[in-house]
Every structure is written in structure tokens, then in C-alpha cells.
Amino acid sequence: xxxxxxxxxxxxxxxxxxxxxxxxxxxxxxxxxxxxxxxxxxxxxxxxxxxxxxxxxxxxxxxxxxxxxxxxxxxxxxxxxxxxxxxxxxxxxxxxxxxxxxxxxxxxxxxxxxxxxxxxxxxxxxxxxxxxxxxxxxxxxxxxxxxxxxxxxxxxxxxxxxxxxxxxxxxxxxxxxxxxxxxxxxxxxxxxxxxxxxxxxxxxxxxxxxxxxxxxxxxxxxxxxxxxxxxxxxxxxxxxxxxxxxxxxxxxxxxxxxxxxxxxxxxxxxxxxxxxxxxxxxxxxxxxxxxxxxxxxxxxxxxxxxxxxxxxxxxxxxxxxxxxxxxxxxxxxxxxxxxxxxxxxxxxxxxxxxxxxxxxxxxxxxxxxxxxxxxxxxxxxxxxxxxxxx
Amino acid sequence: xxxxxxxxxxxxxxxxxxxxxxxxxxxxxxxxxxxxxxxxxxxxxxxxxxxxxxxxxxxxxxxxxxxxxxxxxxxxxxxxxxxxxxxxxxxxxxxxxxxxxxxxxxxxxxxxxxxxxxxxxxxxxxxxxxxxxxxxxxxxxxxxxxxxxxxxxxxxxxxxxxxxxxxxxxxxxxxxxxxxxxxxxxxxxxxxxxxxxxxxxxxxxxxxxxxxxxxxxxxxxxxxxxxxxxxxxxxxxxxxxxxxxxxxxxxxxxxxxxxxxxxxxxxxxxxxxxxxxxxxxxxxxxxxxxxxxxxxxxxxxxxxxxxxxxxxxxxxxxxxxxxxxxxxxxxxxxxxxxxxxxxxxxxxxxxxxxxxxxxxxxxxxxxxxxxxxxxxxxxxxxxxxxxxxxxxxxxxxxxxxxxxxxxxxxxxxxxxxxxxxxxxxxxxxxxxxxxxxxxxxxxxxxxxxxxxxxxxxxxxxxxxxxxxxxxxxxxxxxxxx
Ligand SMILES: Cc1cc2nc3c(=O)[nH]c(=O)nc-3n(C[C@H](O)[C@H](O)[C@H](O)COP(=O)(O)OP(=O)(O)OC[C@H]3O[C@@H](n4cnc5c(N)ncnc54)[C@H](O)[C@@H]3O)c2cc1C
Numbered sequence: 063x064x065x066x067x068x069x070x071x072x073x074x075x076x077x078x079x080x081x082x083x084x085x086x087x088x089x090x091x092x093x094x095x096x097x098x099x100x101x102x103x104x105x106x107x108x109x110x111x112x113x114x115x116x117x118x119x120x121x122x123x124x125x126x127x128x129x130x131x132x133x134x135x136x137x138x139x140x141x142x143x144x145x146x147x148x149x150x151x152x153x154x155x156x157x158x159x160x161x162x163x164x165x166x167x168x169x170x171x172x173x174x175x176x177x178x179x180x181x182x183x184x185x186x187x188x189x190x191x192x193x194x195x196x197x198x199x200x201x202x203x204x205x206x207x208x209x210x211x212x213x214x215x216x217x218x219x220x221x222x223x224x225x226x227x228x229x230x231x232x233x234x235x236x237x238x239x240x241x242x243x244x245x246x247x248x249x250x251x252x253x254x255x256x257x258x259x260x261x262x263x264x265x266x267x268x269x270x271x272x273x274x275x276x277x278x279x280x281x282x283x284x285x286x287x288x289x290x291x292x293x294x295x296x297x298x299x300x301x302x303x304x305x306x307x308x309x310x311x312x313x314x315x316x317x318x319x320x321x322x323x324x325x326x327x328x329x330x331x332x333x334x335x336x337x338x339x340x341x342x343x344x345x346x347x348x349x350x351x352x353x354x355x356x357x358x359x360x361x362x363x364x365x366x367x368x369x370x371x372x373x374x375x376x377x378x379x380x381x382x383x384x385x386x387x388x389x390x391x392x393x394x395x396x397x398x399x400x401x402x403x404x405x406x407x408x409x410x411x412x413x414x415x416x417x418x419x420x421x422x423x424x425x426x427x428x429x430x431x432x433x434x435x436x437x438x439x440x441x442x443x444x445x446x447x448x449x450x451x452x
Numbered sequence: 453x454x455x456x457x458x459x460x461x462x463x464x465x466x467x468x469x470x471x472x473x474x475x476x477x478x479x480x481x482x483x484x485x486x487x488x489x490x491x492x493x494x495x496x497x498x499x500x501x502x503x504x505x506x507x508x509x510x511x512x513x514x515x516x517x518x519x520x521x522x523x524x525x526x527x528x529x530x531x532x533x534x535x536x537x538x539x540x541x542x543x544x545x546x547x548x549x550x551x552x553x554x555x556x557x558x559x560x561x562x563x564x565x566x567x568x569x570x571x572x573x574x575x576x577x578x579x580x581x582x583x584x585x586x587x588x589x590x591x592x593x594x595x596x597x598x599x600x601x602x603x604x605x606x607x608x609x610x611x612x613x614x615x616x617x618x619x620x621x622x623x624x625x626x627x628x629x630x631x632x633x634x635x636x637x638x639x640x641x642x643x644x645x646x647x648x649x650x651x652x653x654x655x656x657x658x659x660x661x662x663x664x665x666x667x668x669x670x671x672x673x674x675x676x677x678x679x680x681x682x683x684x685x686x687x688x689x690x691x692x693x694x695x696x697x698x699x700x701x702x703x704x705x706x707x708x709x710x711x712x713x714x715x716x717x718x719x720x721x722x723x724x725x726x727x728x729x730x731x732x733x734x735x736x737x738x739x740x741x742x743x744x745x746x747x748x749x750x751x752x753x754x755x756x757x758x759x760x761x762x763x764x765x766x767x768x769x770x771x772x773x774x775x776x777x778x779x780x781x782x783x784x785x786x787x788x789x790x791x792x793x794x795x796x797x798x799x800x801x802x803x804x805x806x807x808x809x810x811x812x813x814x815x816x817x818x819x820x821x822x823x824x825x826x827x828x829x830x831x832x833x834x835x836x837x838x839x840x841x842x843x844x845x846x847x848x849x850x851x852x853x854x855x856x857x858x859x860x861x862x863x864x865x866x867x868x869x870x871x872x873x874x875x876x877x878x879x880x881x882x883x884x885x886x887x888x889x890x891x892x893x894x895x896x897x898x899x900x901x902x903x904x905x906x907x908x909x910x911x912x913x914x915x916x917x918x919x920x921x922x923x924x925x926x927x928x929x930x931x932x933x
Contacts, residue, residue, distance in 0.1 A: 124701040125809050125839070147707060176654070187649060189657060190626045205898045211806040212838035213623065213878035215612045215661045216886075216893055217920065218902045222625070222657025231653075243707035266567045272590070272681045295707075298750050351568045351646035376568075376648050400642075402651040419651045425639035430653060432908035437901070448652065 064090060068111040072196065072204060072235045078110050079233060079442075080202025088445045091229030093133050093168030097175060099161045099407050101228060101418045104447050112170050115235055118142055120210065127193060127210055129238040132170030139169060149244040152188040153179035155332045160345060160407055170234045176226030179332035180277040180291070183269070183373045185242075189225035194238040197224060199231075200438025210238045223433075229444045230452075231437040245293035249303050250277070250324040253288040254314040258356040262375035264288040264313040266352060269374050271309050273302040279331045280355075280371040288313070291328060334379040337370040344384035344408035346392050350401030352376040361395035384408050389416045396420070419448055453859075454542075454884050456503065457918050459549035463529060467506055470529060470551065474509045477519045482557070484508040493534070493552050497599075498542035498885055500801075500855060505532065505546030512557045514632055514640055514670040520553055521668065522638025530914050531636070533664040535576065535607030538599045540802050541883025543611065543663050543919060550917075555606050558670060561585050570629055570646050572673045575606025579613075582674060591676045594621035597879070598787065605672045612661030614879035616786075619837035620711040620745075621677070623879065625660040632671035633659060636910045646673060658905075663881050664916035666909040680745035683711060685779040686755055686772040688762040689736035693717060694813040696738035699765045700836045701809070703742070703758055710758070712743040714786055715836035717816060720793070720844070723831050724785035727792035732785055733769045740836065741786050743779070789833050790844070797829060797846030799855075803862050805869030806878035809839045818868055819843055826861040828854070840878035841869065867892050882920045890922055899925060 069075040082089045090104040093112050112133040120129040123146040130139055136154065143149050154172045158164070167177075173195075178187040194208030197220075207220035224232055251268075255261040258280060265278040268290040277291030290310070292302045307316055319327065330336055339345050348358050355375030362369040367382025382388045389405060389412070396403035397420075405418040422430060434441070434452065446452070463470075471485035484490055485507045495502045506529075511517045524531050530550035537544045546552050558574035561581070565571070566589055573582055579600040582593040596615035597603055603613070609631060614623040621627070630644025633655075643659070644650045659666055690696040696715060703710065716724065716732075716739045725732040732739060740762075744754040755772050762770055773779040785792070793800050807815050816832060823830045829846040843865055847858035866876045866886065870893050876886045890899060903921055907913070 122808070122810065124705045126704065127808075176649070178649070182648060186622060186626050189654060190622065199901065203897055203901075205901055206894075207898070209806075209873070209875045209893075211808060211874045211878070213614055213618070213806045213835070213840040214875045215879055215881055216875045216877050217882065217890065217899075218665070218905055219612075219625070219657055219661050220902070220905075222654045222660070223905075225657070226652075226654045242709060243704075246707060263567075266569075269569065270566060270591075270678050272678050274680075295753065297753050298746060301747060301750060349647040349649040349651065351565075351570075353568050373648055374569075399647075400645045401647045402649070404651045422652060423641055425635060425637070426641050426643070426655065429635070429908060433653070433905055436904035436908050 064107050064109045066109045066111055068114045070114050072115060075110065075112065075115065075233060075235060076198045076202045076204050079198050079200065082108070082442050083201045083440050086440050086442065088442050091233050091444045093171035094135070094165035096163040096165050096167045097157060097161060097171055100175065101448060102413050102446050102450070103410055104444050106445070110233065112168060112233065112235065119236060123148055126212065126241055127238055128241050129210060129236060130169050131236050132168060132234045134169045135166045136169060136172060137166050143241055144244070147244055148241045151181060151185045151191050151240065151242050153181045153332055154188055155179050155334065159333060159335070160339065169237055173225050173234060173237055174227065174229050180279060180328055180372050183278055184274070184276050189222050191240040192221045192225050192237060193240055195221050195224060195234050196236040197232040197234045200440060200443045208238070212240055228447050230447055231434065231443065233443070247296040247299040248291065248293045248324050249299050249318055249320040250327055251290045251303055251306050251310065252317045252319065253310050254285040255288050257286065258359040258371065260313065261286055261288040262352060262355050262371065264310055265290065265374045267309060267313070268306060271306065273305055277328055277331070278374040280375070281331065282336050282368065282370060289327060291324065331372055334370055337368060337379045337381050339381035342384065343367070343381045344388065344412060345406045346380040346403055347406045348378040348380065348392065348396045348401055348403045350376055350378065350396055350399045354399030354401060357398065358395050361391055365391055384412050386412065386416055417449065454888060455923065456547060457923065459547065463506065463549040471507050473523055474507060474520060474551065477523065478509050478511050478516050482510045482512065493546060493554070496537040496542060496544040497540040498545065498883065500849060501542050501545050501884060503546050503548055505550050505552045506548065508552040508554060510554050510557045514634065517553065517668055517670050518634050518638040518640050521634055521636050524551060524914055525636045525638065525912065528912065528914070530917050532916055533668050535604035536578070536602045538603045539607065539611065539883055540804070540880045541877065541885040543881050543883035545884055547918065553668065555604065555670065562671065565646070566591060568646055569676055570673055571676050572671060573605055575670050575672060576604050579603050579605060579608055586676050590679055592679045593674055593676055594627050595624045598790070605674065606669050609660055609669050609672055610662060610664050611879070611881045614840065616712045616714060616835070619713055619835070620709055625657060627675050628656060628660060628672065629675055630673035631656060631659060631669045634668045634670055636667060636915055644673060663883065663920050665906050665920055667915065681747045682751060683743055683745045683779070684751045684755065684773050685741055685743040685782045686758065686770065687739060687741055687782050688770050689733040689739045689768040690765060691737055691768060693738045693816045695765050696740055697809065697812045699740065699762050702761045702764065704837065706757065706761060708754060708757060710742045710837065711745050712741065713837035714741040715834035716786065717832040719829065720789060720831035720833050723792040723796050724789050727795055728785040728788050730781055730785035736768045741782055786833070793831050793844045793846065799847055799849040801845045801847065801858050801862050803843045803845065803865050804877050804880040805841050805866045805874055806839045807841055807869050807872050807874035809836065811872040815841065815868060815872060819865055822861055822864055826857050828858055828861055839874065863889060884919055887920060888922050896925065
């Protein structure tokens with residue numbers, strides 16, 4: 063572990079980055095460090111953390127906006143929202159179990175990794191709900207993009223650029239999110255299906271129905287279950303589950319679970335718990351077109367691993383032996399349907415020796431280097447986190 | 453008036469050579485060089501500004517677009533990308549020394565996949581064209597700008613356009629999966645695809661809403677959604693804007709997110725009623741149109757909940773549509789709002805700031821005061837759920853003083869939006885119109901940072917120049933690689 067600097071405020075953080083820039087000294091960027099095991103390890107003598115930049119700075123339930131400093135733990139935000147009957151739209155996964163971390167993710171970390179859960183299929187990704195950011199660029203300047211209103215197209219959208227940039231383009235210090243009312247009721251229809259292909263067809267039929275399915279996953283087990291979630295006012299949930307049962311009657315035996323049982327199932331899917339990844343195994347996250355999900359399941363099986371499909375089949379969590387060959391096979395499986403494969407968790411030697419993210423075509427990679435230079439000219443922010451030598 | 457840069461004489465002198473070169477790339481009638489035939493391209497939805505371009509080129513393939521951009525890049529010619537030219541901020545306004553690259557001939561639907569719920573279309577397909585192609589199967593493309601009959605998906609991507617239903621379904625950015633992107637150097641890059649989350653930097657997110665500053669888009673992969681069982685609207689009229697604002701807060705606070713939540717002030721109600729005879733209450737200070745979705749029973753349930761909430765705010769009238777026809781009648785006035793204002797005033801400027809919704813009463817009061825001060829009428833329509841305000845400032849384009857005042861009035865409104873915590877533009881883009889106001893919202897360093905990112909894509913600043921960024925503050929030199 064490198065030396066940890068955890069400034070007390072944004073000015074302190076900006077000063078730390080400015081000093082690193084002046085000294086041309088790479089720094090690792092993190093919140094609580096709960097996802098240190100994600101993507102590639104950073105070689106840096108110092109780590110700058112946002113963990114002391116904590117607290118909700120603005121919350122207007124009727125305006126559907128919440129702002130918090132980047133180091134605010136996600137559970138704290140979820141609790142504040144729950145008090146007003148609202149929630150985080152993208153239901154980001156809690157990756158503590160996957161990475162064996164005892165500290166919860168921070169808001170900055172979740173946005174920087176653009177991690178979204180089951181609701182992404184209908185309600186959008188984490189990055190879709192970022193309305194505004196304050197951030198420190200690689201020279202130590204404090205800048206803003208977006209704002210605190212729901213609709214804003216003023217200037218280039220650096221919120222989206224920084225969301226999913228894993229701290230390589232800037233250090234977010236405060237983030238404003240769109241939030242929504244949490245549903246009054248929820249229930250899940252479970253369809254027993256013979257295999258992944260039939261399961262994805264059932265999910266597709268549900269997602270193509272007018273009933274507003276807000277979660278669509280294949281839960282491994284005996285039998286394999288296609289799970290379709292409805293979240294709404296109570297009378298609507300009853301009505302829509304009934305209509306979904308009619309729609310999906312031909313796909314297999316049906317059961318309905320409600321309330322807390324439904325919520326618990328989706329927390330598990332969100333956190334990839336049903337994947338049952340073993341400590342020595344690596345974990346991948348593949349984003350593919352939904353109908354390509356079953357091919358990923360097959361590829362995982364051929365490697366002696368397992369897959370969990372969410373997002374109607376379009377998100378595959380895979381657990382398999384941590385080898386370069388397994389990685390290559392899964393990258394190929396994603397590429398076969400023009401999708402994207404991310405090595406999510408692996409021992410350090412594997413993370414260092416393979417490309418953990420899809421390669422970009424040369425002209426885009428060149429633009430990427432120039433954009434990186436525009437934000438972090440000395441290349442000090444999280445070097446090597448996403449790609450070797452960048 | 454907003455200043456446009458002086459044309460480069462050396463480019464103007466090369467007109468014939470440039471037109472000839474473009475003709476070798478795009479054959480037939482795809483290149484327009486004759487000044488009389490350039491006239492239709494001289495303006496966009498911001499009709500007060502006009503400038504005939506050097507030439508217009510109308511490619512039919514991505515390869516042609518790439519070759520045109522490469523030629524312009526290699527020979528230092530400025531480029532103004534164009535879709536349908538409905539931009540209300542002058543985003544597609546030509547320059548005298550620029551080539552307009554119009555994508556209206558790239559209007560094919562390439563792929564529709566209902567199982568995986570996406571469509572791939574060329575940039576020149578109209579917004580409504582996507583929905584038309586899938587509605588037979590019960591699907592639709594969600595963002596629905598009022599200009600949807602004309603505007604094109606490429607323009608929607610570049611403006612990150614919204615619509616009346618974006619409170620529930622989001623704006624363009626939230627409904628895209630991928631684009632075929634062409635750089636000014638002529639490189640063709642596929643970004644995203646039929647899957648939800650591309651790994652790596654979110655190039656799609658950065659390109660969306662970039663107003664033609666970073667490159668051109670020739671194909672777009674959009675999400676298509678299954679439509680709801682049905683939808684129905686209600687109308688609620690109140691004695692004061694503050695009261696209507698409080699009703700909006702109470703509706704959202706109750707956990708209901710209507711699919712649309714539109715607000716009109718008194719002048720707007722009057723203009724729309726005179727035009728559409730929709731039965732709007734003329735004694736109301738403010739009126740809401742609220743739409744919900746679902747089965748008939750679900751609609752009833754939601755509309756009853758909303759009605760009960762509105763009743764707490766002493767409404768002047770509450771009218772729940774009993775049928776789809778009655779819903780249409782309620783919407784008719786609102787949908788015709790721009791046209792209605794056009795009938796009572798020879799010309800109007802449509803502003804587009806966003807404010808925190810709690811600031812609505814204060815902002816409307818200040819706009820009323822400014823209206824008196826400038827001596828120009830104003831009617832306000834407002835996407836109340838998301839705070840996007842559209843004041844329509846009425847003026848007379850034949851009177852330069854009236855136009856000058858209207859622009860100053862609009863500028864003051866947008867400054868007010870920023871002051872109360874909002875922004876200059878919610879969906880129409882900066883274009884030329886709001887370019888010089890960018891310093892109100894952003895610091896010099898923030899603008900420099902955005903400029904540096906533009907430079908990373910377009911080192912010579914040939915793409916849609918003199919838009920978005922204030923002219924003073926030269927392009928930031930490219931950091932060495
Ligand atoms: C009556 C009316 C109502 C409107 N209602 C709404 C509304 O409800 N919501 C809303 O958001 N907007 C609305 N608008 C504004 C306008 O329709 C949108 O901004 C629309 O997206 C523009 O599309 P277009 O095809 O006309 O693009 P254009 O006006 O031709 O171009 C828009 C911008 O994008 C660039 N561009 C266009 N195509 C490409 C491409 N393929 N590659 C790169 N750059 C490109 C242009 O250079 C320009 O900067 C309205 C306009 C009118 C006239």
C-alpha cells in the first residue's frame with residue numbers, strides 16, 4: 063500500500079493534486095478503496111483519497127435532486143433517500159463481498175466506475191443520473207460541469223466523460239444526482255425455464271410487454287428461473303403481475319414472490335451473489351446484446367465456470383478460473399456479438415498481464431490520449447488503472 | 453446581434469476549386485455551389501440569423517462523409533454539419549467560408565431488432581421516422597421533441613434533445629446505445645453498439661449534446677421501448693403560479709412521476725385558447741397538463757390520486773379526460789403553443805433555460821417585471837417536472853430596435869436562470885445564440901477545459917466554428933502527446 067493522503071476538503075485535495083502535478087509524481091485515486099481490486103493496479107508512491115470529503119450537501123426531494131461530496135458512503139445516501147421514500151435509480155451493486163472489502167463504496171467511486179444494477183435495463187445507468195459534478199483535474203484546478211437541474215445541455219458533458227473514467231481524468235469532489243420516488247410495492251414473477259436461451263426469450267417477452275418490467279435476470283439453480291420484476295403503486299403491481307403471468311404462461315411454471323422476498327432476490331442479483339464466485343476465481347462483467355447472453359453462458363461453462371445473466375440477458379457476470387486463456391475466451395465471446403468484456407476481479411498478476419478493458423480502435427485510442435492530456439497533461443492520475451501505460 | 457467571424461478571403465477565393473473537389477467525392481446533384489441554390493441553407497430555426505455558405509454537400513454514405521471531412525481537414529476548410537436545420541439556437545447556421553455537410557439524404561433504417569429492443573438508423577432519419585418504423589409492433593422511440601416530424605436523429609444526438617415525455621423516459625442521451633462517428637480527419641469509428649454499457653471512456657456520452665463540435669455522426673443505434681397500454685391527460689388550473697408550483701411539488705412528493713407535466717402561464721393559456729379552442733380556463737393564472745400511462749384502471753387510479761392532490765390547492769378547474777379524444781383536446785392547445793404565439797406576434801424568440809422547480813414563482817415574477825421594463829410581451833410554457841422553462845418573447849423582426857430588445861430580454865432571463873441555480877439551456881443547445889452567455893455559467897478555466905477537449909478531436913477548430921464557445925479566448929493549444 064502506498065502512502066495515503068486524505069484531504070479534509072476540496073481545497074486540500076486540489077492542493078495535493080497540484081503538488082503531484084508540479085512534481086510529475088503519479089498518484090493513485092480512490093474513495094474508500096473498496097474497488098482497489100477492480101481493473102488494473104496502479105503503481106504510485108501516494109494515494110489520494112476522497113474519503114474525508116463526506117456529507118450530503120443538498121437534498122430536495124420534490125425536485126428529485128441530491129448532491130453529496132464524493133467520499134460520502136453509498137449506504138448513507140441510500141438511508142437519507144429512504145427517509146423521504148426515494149432511492150438511487152440505478153441501484154448500484156454493493157461489491158464488498160466480491161472484493162472482500164469491509165468499507166462501503168463511496169458515491170465518487172460508484173460514479174467513477176459507472177456501476178449500475180438491475181434497474182439499468184429500464185431506468186438507465188449510474189452515469190445517466192449524474193446531473194452535475196465538481197472535480198479536480200490533473201493540474202489541480204477545481205472545475206464544474208453540469209449543474210443541479212434535471213435538464214441541462216450547456217457545454218460539453220464532462221459528467222458523462224468522468225463517469226466511468228476510474229479517476230484517470232479528474233478527481234470528482236461533489237456529485238449531483240437525479241433521484242426518484244421508491245416504489246410503493248414490488249413483486250417478481252419467476253418462470254422456471256429449461257435453459258438460458260429459453261430464459262432470455264422469456265425475459266425478452268416480458269421486456270417487450272407494456273407492463274414496465276424493471277428487472278429481468280436469469281437466476282441459476284434447479285430449476286433455472288427467469289425473474290421479472292414490477293415496481294409501482296400496489297394496485298398496479300397486482301395488475302401487471304397478473305398480465306405478465308398471462309404473457310409468459312407458455313414459457314414454464316410460474317410463481318410470484320412479493321415485498322421483502324422480491325427485494326432480497328434483487329439485492330442478490332445486484333451484488334452477483336447467485337454467481338457464487340469462489341475466492342480463487344476471477345470475475346468478469348460482459349455487456350452484450352441480450353440475445354447473445356446464452357452464448358456467454360455457454361462460453362463460461364466451457365471454461366468450467368458459471369454465469370449470471372441480468373439486464374434481460376445483456377449483462378453477464380462470469381466466474382471462472384483466473385487464467386489468461388479464460389480471459390481471452392470471454393473477450394472473444396463478447397466480441398462475437400460486438401459487446402464489451404471487463405475483467406472485474408482477478409489476482410494481480412492476471413490483471414497486470416492482460417487488457418482488462420476492450421481495446422479501442424487506433425483512431426479512438428489516439429483521441430483518448432489527447433483527451434487524457436487535455437485533462438491530465440502530466441499523466442499523474444491513476445496511471446495504468448484502465449490500460450497498461452496510459 | 454451576435455458576431456460571426458470574418459470569412460477567410462483565401463478560402464472564399466478557392467470556392468470553385470473546393471466545389472470541384474467535393475464533386476469528385478459526392479457525384480451527381482449532391483454538391484451545391486450555385487449561390488441561388490444555396491439560399492435554402494442560409495438559416496435554421498433561429499431565423500433572425502442568416503448566412504449563405506460557401507457550398508453545400510449532401511453525402512449518401514459514411515464513406516463520402518469521411519472523405520469530405522478529410523478533404524476539409526487537409527485543406528483547412530470549415531465545416532457546418534446539418535440535419536433538418538430546426539435548431540433553435542443557430543447550431544446549424546452556416547458561415548460564408550464554410551461547407552455545409554447535410555445528412556438529409558442518409559435516411560435509411562438499417563436494422564430493427566424487437567427482441568433486443570434497438571434500431572440502427574442513418575443520421576438523416578427523422579425522429580418520428582424511427583417510431584413510425586416500429587409502432588406497428590407496439591414499440592416507440594421515446595424522446596419526442598415538438599419538432600419531431602422534421603428534426604433528424606443526428607441533430608437530436610448532437611443537441612441531446614428532449615421532449616414532453618422526458619420526465620419519465622429521459623432525453624436523447626438516455627436512449628442511445630451507439631453511433632458511427634466520423635472524425636474531422638476522416639476516420640470512421642464505431643462507438644457503442646447494441647449492448648447497454650460500452651466499457652472504457654464514455655465517448656457516446658461526450659459526443660451526445662456536443663453540437664457538431666467533435667465530429668459527425670452518420671448512424672445511430674437507439675433503444676426502442678414497448679409502448680404503454682394507454683395514456684390519458686388531465687388539466688388543472690390555479691389562481692396563482694405559486695399555487696400551481698406547490699401542486700407540482702405535492703404530486704412529485706407523493707411518489708407519482710407523471711409521464712408529462714406541463715405548465716402554462718396566463719398569456720400562454722390565452723394565446724393557445726384563441727388558437728386551438730381547447731376549453732382552457734381564461735381566468736386562471738397558471739395551468740398544468742398532467743399525463744399518466746397504463747391500463748384504463750391504472751390511469752383512473754393515478755388520475756384520482758393527482759386530482760385529490762390538486763384539490764388541496766383550491767383549483768379553478770380540474771378536468772380529467774374521459775377518453776383518448778378528450779386527452780388530445782387537452783394537449784391540442786399546448787402542442788400548438790408556438791404556433792399560437794406566432795399568431796399574436798409577428799415574431800418570437802423561444803428561450804430555453806432550466807431552473808430548480810422551487811424557483812418558478814420567483815422567476816416568473818421577475819420575467820413579468822422584465823417584460824414591462826422591455827415593453828415586450830412574453831408567454832411562458834414550462835416542462836414543470838424537470839424545470840425546463842420556455843419563455844416566448846414576442847417582438848417585430850422588421851424593427852431592429854425591437855429585435856435588439858428581445859435579445860437583451862432573453863439574455864436577462866437566461867442570466868436569471870443561472871443566478872437561481874439553473875442553466876442557460878435545457879434542450880435547445882448553446883449554438884450561436886447563447887455562445888456569448890457561456891461566461892455567465894462557466895469560469896474561464898472551465899471553458900478552457902472544454903475547449904481543450906474540443907481541440908483533442910478537432911485540432912484546427914474547423915468543425916462548426918463560432919458556436920458554443922465565446923470567440924474571445926483563443927483555442928487552447930494541443931498538449932504534446
Ligand atoms: C417548432 C420547433 C419545436 C422544437 N421543439 C423542441 C423540443 O421539444 N425539444 C428539443 O429538444 N428541441 C426542440 N426543437 C429544436 C430542434 O428541433 C432540435 O434541436 C433538433 O434536435 C435539431 O435537429 P435537426 O435535425 O434539425 O438538426 P440541425 O438543426 O440541422 O442541427 C443541430 C446541430 O447539430 C449539428 N448536427 C446536425 N446533424 C449532425 C450530424 N449528423 N453530425 C454532427 N453534427 C450534426 C448541427 O451542426 C447543429 O449544431 C424545436 C425546434 C422547432 C423549430
